[in-house]
């Protein structure tokens with residue numbers, strides 16, 4: 001089968017986007033398709049694949065599969081790319097729409113579409129989930145703020161937040177940049193996270209700015225993680241280190257995260273860029 005795709009990136013977190021509104025690709029098995037298309041030697045190369053699907057509950061449906069084939073509930077950088085893809089392909093009219101995801105209804109709005117293929121998108125990411133039981137993170141209590149966790153004989157202070165997908169946020173004095181690959185894998189697969197977890201290492205610059213490096217569940221170190229940036233902003237606020245609006249500096253670029261006091265929703269604003277369009281045989 002020859003597939004028509006768009007290769008897109010959101011501050012360096014890259015994805016293959018596919019229109020599966022007719023459901024033809026589902027029959028192939030999305031996990032195997034993700035592993036094949038994400039391979040940077042034998043495929044297109046990406047951190048994940050994202051599918052546009054029909055939805056009864058929302059204007060359109062969204063599924064994301066990591067490069068290892070595992071499915072995630074949501075993807076923040078991917079949602080910006082998805083909004084631009086849906087708009088470019090004319091799958092929906094308008095610049096603000098509701099998207100059905102495994103993390104619930106997400107609402108992206110296109111702020112500006114420039115001529116050089118860059119689209120600026122603001123996404124209402126919904127509410128953060130702090131209950132360990134719902135993250136899931138197998139510890140007691142209503143919230144998991146600075147919880148001791150030992151992995152590979154090292155102890156960490158983990159603040160866990162879900163944006164539909166799980167995140168373990170760890171504040172360090174100063175980022176060396178090696179943290180994700182050195183410490184990420186053993187935390188990602190720690191038994192206290194029964195569905196595994198994304199892992200964020202954070203250096204606080206000021207009460208309105210942090211730096212973050214990420215080891216992603218199912219994808220390894222990536223240049224950026226949108227849901228991780230949201231989880232980071234929530235975690236550093238809960239720790240009393242930042243306010244409710246934070247610039248999160250990632251390897252691939254910056255995201256502006258606002259955690260609204262009025263409705264508890266998180267707004268994430270950033271770019272989505274079309275790198276190229278193509279056809280691939282699978």
Ligand SMILES: N[C@H](CCC[C@H](N)C(=O)O)C(=O)O
Nearest residue numbers: 072075076077165225226227
């Ligand atoms: N690896 C993540 C999914 C992609 C999330 C990330 N790329 C983002 O921008 O939010 C997980 O398994 O939960």
